[in-house]
Amino acid sequence: MSNYLLETFKAKFPDDVLETHAFRGDETVLLKKEALLKAAAFLKDELGFDFLMDLAAADYLPREPRFELVCHFYSTRNNYRLRLKCPVAEADARVDSLTGLWAGANWYEREVYDMYGIKFDGHPDLRRILMYEGFEGHPLRKDYPLRKRQPRIPHRD
Amino acid sequence: MEKKLETPKNWNLETLEDGRLVLNMGPSHPAMHGIVRVLLTVQGERVSDADVEIGYLHRGFEKTCENVTYNQCIPYTDRLNYVSPLINNVGFALAVEKLMGVEAPVRAQYIRVIMSELSRLTDHLTCIGANAMEMAAFTVYFYLINAREELYRLTDAVAGGRVTPAYTRVGGLTQDLPPDFRAMTAEVFKKVRKNLSDADKLLTRNRIFYDRLHNVGTISKEDAIAFSFTGPALRSTGLPLDVRKATPYLVYDRFDFDIPVGSNGDNYDRYLVRMEEMKQSMRIVEQALEQLPAGPVNHADYNVILPPKEEVYGNIEALMAHFKLTFEGVKPPKGEVYQAVEGGNGELGFYIVSDGTGNPWRVRVRPPCFALTGGLSKMIKGGYIADIVSTFGQINMIGGELER
Numbered sequence: 015m016s017n018y019l020l021e022t023f024k025a026k027f028p029d030d031v032l033e034t035h036a037f038r039g040d041e042t043v044l045l046k047k048e049a050l051l052k053a054a055a056f057l058k059d060e061l062g063f064d065f066l067m068d069l070a071a072a073d074y075l076p077r078e079p080r081f082e083l084v085c086h087f088y089s090t091r092n093n094y095r096l097r098l099k100c101p102v103a104e105a106d107a108r109v110d111s112l113t114g115l116w117a118g119a120n121w122y123e124r125e126v127y128d129m130y131g132i133k134f135d136g137h138p139d140l141r142r143i144l145m146y147e148g149f150e151g152h153p154l155r156k157d158y159p160l161r162k163r164q165p166r167i168p169h170r171d
Numbered sequence: 172m173e174k175k176l177e178t179p180k181n182w183n184l185e186t187l188e189d190g191r192l193v194l195n196m197g198p199s200h201p202a203m204h205g206i207v208r209v210l211l212t213v214q215g216e217r218v219s220d221a222d223v224e225i226g227y228l229h230r231g232f233e234k235t236c237e238n239v240t241y242n243q244c245i246p247y248t249d250r251l252n253y254v255s256p257l258i259n260n261v262g263f264a265l266a267v268e269k270l271m272g273v274e275a276p277v278r279a280q281y282i283r284v285i286m287s288e289l290s291r292l293t294d295h296l297t298c299i300g301a302n303a304m305e306m307a308a309f310t311v312y313f314y315l316i317n318a319r320e321e322l323y324r325l326t327d328a329v330a331g332g333r334v335t336p337a338y339t340r341v342g343g344l345t346q347d348l349p350p351d352f353r354a355m356t357a358e359v360f361k362k363v364r365k366n367l368s369d370a371d372k373l374l375t376r377n378r379i380f381y382d383r384l385h386n387v388g389t390i391s392k393e394d395a396i397a398f399s400f401t402g403p404a405l406r407s408t409g410l411p412l413d414v415r416k417a418t419p420y421l422v423y424d425r426f427d428f429d430i431p432v433g434s435n436g437d438n439y440d441r442y443l444v445r446m447e448e449m450k451q452s453m454r455i456v457e458q459a460l461e462q463l464p465a466g467p468v469n470h471a472d473y474n475v476i477l478p479p480k481e482e483v484y485g486n487i488e489a490l491m492a493h494f495k496l497t498f499e500g501v502k503p504p505k506g507e508v509y510q511a512v513e514g515g516n517g518e519l520g521f522y523i524v525s526d527g528t529g530n531p532w533r534v535r536v537r538p539p540c541f542a543l544t545g546g547l548s549k550m551i552k553g554g555y556i557a558d559i560v561s562t563f564g565q566i567n568m569i570g571g572e573l574e575r
Contacts, residue, residue, distance in 0.1 A: 037506045038269055064396050068509070068520055068537040084522065086509055086537070090396075090410065093417050097509060118399035121545035129233075144226040144574055153234055160238055 017041060019096060022061075027053060032101070040097055047083065047100035051110040054085070054098065058115055062091040066112060069122035071102075071130045075156035079103035081130055085112070102132055111137040129154035191219060194556070198227050202305050202560040206570045207544070209551075209559065216555050221548040225574055232575035236534040240500025241267050241341055244534065249335040251536060251572040254297045255290035255515040256336055257326065259572075264339035265420060266510035266521035270503040271341070273475055279343050279468040280421045285459045286338060287421075287512070288452040289326060292363065293319050294515025294567070295403075295445040295452075302442070302564035303374060306383050311370045318366040321359045328355060341501050342476035343469030353460050360453055367449060375446070384439040388550045388562030391436060398546035402517025402539050403448065404566055407433035407440035414513040426458045438565040475501060500529035516540045516567050538572035 020034040023043050030049035035042050045053055057063040065088040072082045081102040088095050102109060111134035112119040123134045124143040131152040134140055142149060148167040151158050194211045197203035206227040212220035232251065236244045248259040261283045268274060275283070300315030323333040328349055330336030338345055349355070374380045390400070392408040405412055411430045415423045431447035433440025469476045473492035482489035503525040511520040517539030524533040543566040550566075551559045 038272065038508050040508055042507070066399055067401075067511075067518065068399075068522065068535070070522060070535040070537075072524055072533040072535070074532075084535070086520065086522070090412055090417075095418070095509070116399065117394070117397040117549075118542050118545055121541060122399075125541075142226075144229040146226065153231060158234075160234065 019061075019094070023053070026056060040095070042097040042099060044099045044101070047102055047109050050083070050085075050098070050100050051112065051115075054087075054112055054115055057087055057096065057098075061089065063087040063089040063094075063096060065090065066116040066119055066122075067095075069112065069119055069126065071126045071132055071154075073130060073154065073156045081107065081132060083109055083126070083132065107132045108135055109133075110135050113137055128152070131155070196556075196559065198224075202563065204301075204563075204568060204570065206574075207563075207568060209547075211556065211559075213556060216557075218551050218554055218556060218559070221551050223544060223547050225544060227574070228570040229574040233534050233536065236531055238530060240529045241503070241531060242496075242500060244531070245339060246335065246337040249332075249337055251538065251575065252294070252514060252516070252519070252540075252569045253334055253571045254569060255294035256334060257286040257290040257330075257338055258294075258512060258514050258519060260337060260339040261287050261421075262510065262512040262514070262519050262521055264341055265512065266508060266523050267341045267501070267503060269508045269510050270506060270523055270525055271475065271501065272504075273342055273470055273472070275343050275470060276467050277422070278347075278464050278466045281459050281463050282344060282348060282468065283339065284421050284423060284426075285348075285456050285463075286326070286329065286336075288456045288459075289322055291452045291513075291515050292449050293322050293326075295449050296322070296363075298515070298564070298567040299370070299374075299442060299445055302561065303370070303380070305560050305564050306380055308374060308377070308380060311373050314366045314370050314373075318363040321362050325355055325359050328352070340469075340476055342472070343467075347468050356456065356460060360456075363449075363453070367446070371446060374442070381439060383558070383561055384442055384565070385437060386435070387438045387554060387558045388441075388565060389435060389437040390546065390550050394546070394549060395436065398549070399542040400517065400546060401542070402514065403441050403444045404543050405517065406430065407444050408436035409434050414511050414518050418511065420510070420512060422459075423455075425462065426455050428455050428458075438561050441565045502527060502529050511537070514539050514572075516543060516569070516572075519572075536572065536575055538575065540566065540568050540573050544568050544573055 019041055024031050027049055030046045033044040067088045068086040070084050079101040083100045083102055085098045123137055126132050127140055128142040128145050129152055191212050191214045194213050197208040198206055208224040210222040211218050248263045249256040251259045296315045296319040300312045304312035326336055327333045330338035392410055395405050395408045409432050411432045413430045416430055428451045431444045433444050477496055478489040478492055483493045505527045507524045509522045511518045519539055520537030522535040523531055526532040550562050
């Protein structure tokens with residue numbers, strides 16, 4: 015099935031797009047993480063995707079590369095949604111931050127960092143958001159046990 | 172001056188070199204709704220810098236969901252936005268149904284619309300009631316909370332729970348509407364309309380309320396988009412984006428309703444948008460009750476939803492299906508979907524990844540008020556300390572969905 019948006023993406027970034035699919039109508043582009051920032055800028059500036067609706071990650075543990083960064087975009091102009099995904103390896107868990115394009119990416123990226131330990135280059139204030147300072151590990155990773163106990167943190171003045 | 176000096180990350184009151192004061196608002200503060208801490212740097216009464224700190228109500232919803240079956244997630248979704256639980260139930264069930272490629276019967280879809288709109292009403296009533304109370308209009312709080320209580324009783328009659336109904340299942344509902352639901356709704360709406368009009372008379376043209384909200388917490392349309400605002404907070408800036416209209420789900424395209432928008436993007440506009448949305452919600456419910464078709468409320472396939480008890484005890488196929496669904500759960504095919512519904516505060520999205528087993532591989536919730544709270548510091552900077560209360564109330568931060 016040919017699809018205008020996915021074809022545009024393949025034509026624009028022939029070397030970076032790894033895979034595209036439209037499972038249940040959700041158009042998805044899997045691309046190299048190095049290309050995320052320029053692809054997002056292309057979406058925002060040229061295709062009219064003005065909303066970064068969601069930014070999250072997923073852990074596919076035995077698989078390598080292990081993580082996947084998942085961004086959902088929405089265009090008010092065309093009333094259209096698009097999902098952009100980037101595989102991220104654990105050894106090099108760094109991605110370019112989208113905070114320069116959308117201020118709202120700030121908190122989403124902090125949450126991904128908190129939950130998965132993926133770092134964002136260029137993020138102005140990358141620290142934990144839901145967990146506290148001194149929390150050990152990243153709770154949404156698949157190798158983080160469900161009932162793991164945390165050490166007590168020292169009293170803060 | 173270094174950034175570190177501006178917002179010290181400790182618990183002490185501290186006076187900076189240039190005379191500004193570091194002030195801690197929350198987490199235990201009556202207007203912070205229990206669980207948010209705002210670290211303010213103030214110059215007199217003016218907020219010059221703010222750092223919003225969340226995470227006090229994190230319960231690991233997403234992690235928990237990865238370890239239970241799809242239907243077992245539904246009671247957990249009640250606890251996301253606990254003032255509009257049915258919207259969460261509906262959103263989650265819709266996402267799983269999309270993943271499986273099935274649809275609930277038409278009657279179930281109508282009932283889901285009705286229950287979502289009742290939940291939107293309770294959400295907005297709580298928001299405005301609490302906001303009015305914090306602006307010292309205590310009477311309004313009781314008027315609106317009484318209206319909410321009537322709606323909760325209606326929910327209770329339908330789903331068997333006031334705040335934790337867990338009403339939907341993948342492929343259907345736990346039960347059909349009670350026989351006298353139409354009459355009950357008409358009765359309840361009469362009271363809700365009365366209380367709303369009383370509150371409207373007390374608030375909308377009230378000098379004090381108006382002054383406390385007008386031109387406070389203003390955000391421009393561009394900033395609201397950049398911060399991924401959705402819902403009443405976005406619509407108050409004049410952008411008529413509503414998932415129910417933009418990408419209709421269920422049977423929302425069959426109803427006639429309006430999307431109210433503001434023009435200023437301030438707290439007063441958000442208040443007006445919410446007031447009007449409640450009237451539109453009641454319109455939708457009344458239309459839905461008018462059109463409500465007869466028929467089953469559950470999907471016909473026993474691989475999707477539990478068969479009726481008579482069947483389970485009466486034939487082996489249904490018994491096996493019951494056993495498999497109870498122990499292993501529904502098994503969507505491998506894949507990933509994102510399903511958005513319009514929550515009380517904006518777009519509530521569920522991103523679900525399935526690996527083909529009975530437990531979801533990944534459940535991600537896109538909570539509307541996460542983005543809103545992320546933009547809070549922008550909205551309160553430059554204003555008075557006292558105005559934080561009205562801004563914070565009008566973004567309607569709900570801890571359950573903010574921190575999951």
